[in-house]
Amino acid sequence: MPRFHYPCPGCRTTNSLHDASCRFEGTPWPEIENAYTDIIAVLTTDEITEAALRTEVHSDWSDRHKGALETLKRDRRVEQDNDGTLRLLTAAEYKELVSEPTNEPMRTLYEYGSVPGCHDHAVFAMIAWYEMVGLSWPETRENVVNWLHSSGTWARGGFEEPSPEALVEGKRHVYEAGYGWKQAAQEAKAVIDRSR
Numbered sequence: 001m002p003r004f005h006y007p008c009p010g011c012r013t014t015n016s017l018h019d020a021s022c023r024f025e026g027t028p029w030p031e032i033e034n035a036y037t038d039i040i041a042v043l044t045t046d047e048i049t050e051a052a053l054r055t056e057v058h059s060d061w062s063d064r065h066k067g068a069l070e071t072l073k074r075d076r077r078v079e080q081d082n083d084g085t086l087r088l089l090t091a092a093e094y095k096e097l098v099s100e101p102t103n104e105p106m107r108t109l110y111e112y113g114s115v116p117g118c119h120d121h122a123v124f125a126m127i128a129w130y131e132m133v134g135l136s137w138p139e140t141r142e143n144v145v146n147w148l149h150s151s152g153t154w155a156r157g158g159f160e161e162p163s164p165e166a167l168v169e170g171k172r173h174v175y176e177a178g179y180g181w182k183q184a185a186q187e188a189k190a191v192i193d194r195s196r
């Protein structure tokens with residue numbers, strides 16, 4: 001199944017399987033991706049207001065563009081100042097920022113860590129999430145190993161592997177296959193919430 005570089009603005013899928021109620025179901029993927037690249041192309045060269053961006057985008061400003069911009073803001077690839085000016089984060093700024101997930105369900109996984117009973121889902125979700133936000137495999141591995149320590153996950157036990165490094169290395173296939181993080185993260189969060 002082909003994967004796409006940007007998440008669907010409606011349901012965040014990165015393949016052709018949308019959520020049942022997604023308003024972009026049936027929209028050709030090149031049109032969705034073009035909406036993202038239209039916006040990024042303008043913001044790469046200029047910091048401008050949302051109103052100016054709409055004018056700058058040559059094709060008609062569509063629901064796809066609106067959704068793409070909302071997604072870029074929510075994912076914090078684009079910042080908006082109080083005066084409405086939009087700014088595209090540099091790749092380095094963005095990588096720094098995304099190493100700490102701030103939205104649920106990832107925030108619970110990141111801050112509280114995993115507990116026995118959901119380790120598979122939690123580690124899967126962490127790897128898939130870092131892959132989705134664009135980190136390389138070495139960066140992903142480093143972040144997930146750090147998280148296993150800092151969140152207390154490794155200390156809680158329940159792993160067969162001898163070390164955090166071995167655990168993460170053994171799940172490299174998750175990174176390479178580009179699985180979605182959402183379902184695994186939701187299932188892990190449910191187990192973590194019950195244990196708290």
Ligand SMILES: [Zn+2]
Pocket residue numbers: 008009010011012013018019022023024025
């Ligand atoms: Zn969708």
